[in-house]
Amino acid sequence: MKDASPAAPLEIFLSDYTPPAYLVDTVELTFKLHPTATRVLSRIAFRPNPDTADRTFYLHGEQLKLISATIDGQDANAKVTDLGLTAIAPDAPFIFEAEVEISPSTNTALEGLYMSNGMYCTQCEAEGFRKITYYPDRPDVMAVFSVTIEGEETVKLSNGNDLGDGKWHDPWPKPAYLFALVAGDLVNHPDTFTTMSGKEVELNIWVRPGDLNKCAFGMDALKRSMAWDEKVYGREYDLDLFNIVAVDDFNMGAMENKGLNIFNSSAVLASPETSTDANFERIEAIIAHEYFHNWTGNRITCRDWFQLCLKEGLTVYRDSQFTSDERSPAVKRIEDVIALRARQFREDNGPLAHPVRPTSFVEINNFYTATVYEKGAEVIGMLKTLIGDDAYYKGCDLYFTRHDGQACTIEDWLACFEEVTGRDLAQFKLWYTQAGTPRVSVKEAWKDGTYTLTFTQHTPPTPGQDVKDPKVIPIAVGLLNEAGEEIQATRICEVTDDVHAFRFTGLDALPIASINRGFSAPIILQQDQDNLTRAFLLANDTDPFNKWEAGRALARDVMIRMVTEDAAPDQAYLDALLAVARDDTLDPAFKALVFSLPSGDDIAQALFDGGVTPDPTKIYLTAQTLSQSIAQAMQDTLPRIYAQMQVDGPFSPDADAAGKRAWGNVALSLLTRLDGGAQARTQFEGADNMTQQLSALGALLRAEVGEDASKAFYAQWKEDRLVIDKWFAMQVSFAKLDAAPAVAEALTAHPDFTLTNPNRFRAVFGALAGNTAGFHSPDGSGYALLADWLIKLDAKNPQTAARMSTAFETWTRYDADRQGMMRDALERIKAAPNLSGDLSEMVTRILNA
Numbered sequence: 001m002k003d004a005s006p007a008a009p010l011e012i013f014l015s016d017y018t019p020p021a022y023l024v025d026t027v028e029l030t031f032k033l034h035p036t037a038t039r040v041l042s043r044i045a046f047r048p049n050p051d052t053a054d055r056t057f058y059l060h061g062e063q064l065k066l067i068s069a070t071i072d073g074q075d076a077n078a079k080v081t082d083l084g085l086t087a088i089a090p091d092a093p094f095i096f097e098a099e100v101e102i103s104p105s106t107n108t109a110l111e112g113l114y115m116s117n118g119m120y121c122t123q124c125e126a127e128g129f130r131k132i133t134y135y136p137d138r139p140d141v142m143a144v145f146s147v148t149i150e151g152e153e154t155v156k157l158s159n160g161n162d163l164g165d166g167k168w169h170d171p172w173p174k175p176a177y178l179f180a181l182v183a184g185d186l187v188n189h190p191d192t193f194t195t196m197s198g199k200e201v202e203l204n205i206w207v208r209p210g211d212l213n214k215c216a217f218g219m220d221a222l223k224r225s226m227a228w229d230e231k232v233y234g235r236e237y238d239l240d241l242f243n244i245v246a247v248d249d250f251n252m253g254a255m256e257n258k259g260l261n262i263f264n265s266s267a268v269l270a271s272p273e274t275s276t277d278a279n280f281e282r283i284e285a286i287i288a289h290e291y292f293h294n295w296t297g298n299r300i301t302c303r304d305w306f307q308l309c310l311k312e313g314l315t316v317y318r319d320s321q322f323t324s325d326e327r328s329p330a331v332k333r334i335e336d337v338i339a340l341r342a343r344q345f346r347e348d349n350g351p352l353a354h355p356v357r358p359t360s361f362v363e364i365n366n367f368y369t370a371t372v373y374e375k376g377a378e379v380i381g382m383l384k385t386l387i388g389d390d391a392y393y394k395g396c397d398l399y400f401t402r403h404d405g406q407a408c409t410i411e412d413w414l415a416c417f418e419e420v421t422g423r424d425l426a427q428f429k430l431w432y433t434q435a436g437t438p439r440v441s442v443k444e445a446w447k448d449g450t451y452t453l454t455f456t457q458h459t460p461p462t463p464g465q466d467v468k469d470p471k472v473i474p475i476a477v478g479l480l481n482e483a484g485e486e487i488q489a490t491r492i493c494e495v496t497d498d499v500h501a502f503r504f505t506g507l508d509a510l511p512i513a514s515i516n517r518g519f520s521a522p523i524i525l526q527q528d529q530d531n532l533t534r535a536f537l538l539a540n541d542t543d544p545f546n547k548w549e550a551g552r553a554l555a556r557d558v559m560i561r562m563v564t565e566d567a568a569p570d571q572a573y574l575d576a577l578l579a580v581a582r583d584d585t586l587d588p589a590f591k592a593l594v595f596s597l598p599s600g601d602d603i604a605q606a607l608f609d610g611g612v613t614p615d616p617t618k619i620y621l622t623a624q625t626l627s628q629s630i631a632q633a634m635q636d637t638l639p640r641i642y643a644q645m646q647v648d649g650p651f652s653p654d655a656d657a658a659g660k661r662a663w664g665n666v667a668l669s670l671l672t673r674l675d676g677g678a679q680a681r682t683q684f685e686g687a688d689n690m691t692q693q694l695s696a697l698g699a700l701l702r703a704e705v706g707e708d709a710s711k712a713f714y715a716q717w718k719e720d721r722l723v724i725d726k727w728f729a730m731q732v733s734f735a736k737l738d739a740a741p742a743v744a745e746a747l748t749a750h751p752d753f754t755l756t757n758p759n760r761f762r763a764v765f766g767a768l769a770g771n772t773a774g775f776h777s778p779d780g781s782g783y784a785l786l787a788d789w790l791i792k793l794d795a796k797n798p799q800t801a802a803r804m805s806t807a808f809e810t811w812t813r814y815d816a817d818r819q820g821m822m823r824d825a826l827e828r829i830k831a832a833p834n835l836s837g838d839l840s841e842m843v844t845r846i847l848n849a
């Protein structure tokens, strides 16, 4: 029997949470693999949950062909819908057995069990396990899994320990979203790690035969991650085996399945010839992130998906600590804030704004957002700042001890820190429950040796939340004197009220304040600061983040005046840049970050916040003019910087070498504006690593002299999917002015373009969305093209289509013509036949702005 599916998508609320009626002790699964007719046999030991009187027996299940279902060996008389199965179950422990059939090769949504280039793999977070078999697919049902895999493939992997012959046993109870299976003709890069208690763990990275030479860096990053988590958090690995598998077709970056991490090949495969320095850093961070989930996510998981930040915010925070320790803390912090502003602030200021812990959703896949991840990590950082390092690690220890093996909530997490500090964290919890980026304005006063900073906080309304209570905001402040000496070391001002003043006494003269050092709180700081003060802080601030921030504020102000007043490029700014370039005490990576101009999207938001309707074309031309002026102002210095930053000897992806390449390539990009591309062509032709080759190609494309280099690049790398992704992206990213839509459209006709590989789709359309002037081309062709392709992609892969629709989230920022064309594009998507729930929820929310 088959009921009709519900007419409208169902909105789910945090406040409706109820415990599961039945718990699961053990699960035995047998997979008889076949591309179009895999049989999955399950034997599940249920028992009634003593914490509830509810005895509704309901199992999730989607796109399954039910062959049989029994309870204690008798026909279960199961009733099946498109979403699940119900039956009458006893009020006592029982065994449920089922056999279902699924078709991995036609599963293009890449959720559940699917095939990627002939290899079987799974993605179950958040709700993919229900596409494998009938099960209570919710994170608060944790069970011990045993798995048998039958098939011709030479390698058959699942979670936990290898019992041989395709049989696996995971002794740690886990929710179904952490289940994984891989089968294919794979080869491994093996190693071992000895844990702090002396246990030897076998490690493997599994890849296709041609990729074995790209595993060494990932393996090294894994071992460093394991050692770091022991040293910093006291967390030891808990199985005899840890496997990583590289998969080409994957919706996410990677997945932390217990003992069997599955990675997008772009997030694990690395070699100097094919990977840039940025790739190496990202791979190291993602390997660390997934490994750290073993404790923050797997041993302690989320009670329900509203608590996603419990594992993600914390684990992003932990991986950022790891990268800071392994590389440069200042550079990592600046990079994180650039990304936070580009993605999370943008989200928090638009129609998709939601709290770090959302209160409702239609499709949970749409809440794997910058807010849950990156703002979630900022919240952990603020907690550590407010209570101090000792109390932070004590609270974490308590959390690990008290909640090991449990599915938890944000309340459980915060209670551990309240207990170790005696501090009430009720106001701090608002960071989890209130959406929107706080605006904090600051006024200074000076009288009789006392300097007063008065902070006023305000968080604008967001969808469903009109009024906000004041949050506790830790603002790090330091003071400098006119000579540039630090006269007040960094002090944390805890802003707790709407208006809150702090006094600094016993000063000889009016100081210069450095506020929100290290970006201690994820706020928009509104400060009346002239460009002289900014240039002073850029030259003198002892806090490296705020030193960079002063330069960024200066650049933003210069660009805004160029856009709104047709001002000439500001000489004071050019002088300040020259001083940074000549300062040999500064880290080259830091200099490269000071020289990167705010993005087109960043300037558009700043203009909008200032009451000006942004014109993406004009912003693009301004950035060009300013870059040209910087190149001319530095023309005597650039060749020397370029020469000094050349790295000799064998390639190393370490922070020092990468920093030199970054700064050298900033110089190259500016030089290319002066020399017609001569130096860039030389670098392109002689490069022995991807960072140098791709930077040279970028410089040539930006200067519109890169056509030959682009052809040569394709010919050299056409067999390497990951490098060809870069080739697709570069052409769209560096397309001039409003040419990007035409370039992207032409690329969709290229034989290497495909809808089945999310990396390829993101390469073209992620680059289009990121090219502000191109996407917002005045004729609307960028909007129309993206709408066409989102509709096409949605039919195959709703998750990725929904995520890419955020390109439209800033639509209300622009002029009436552009708004109208974007609204038309969104309405057209919404009206497409058979639109997925994923994409439908997103366009509906965006349109409700």
Ligand SMILES: [Zn+2]
Residues within 6 Å of the ligand: 289, 293, 311, 312, 315
């Ligand atoms: Zn994660």
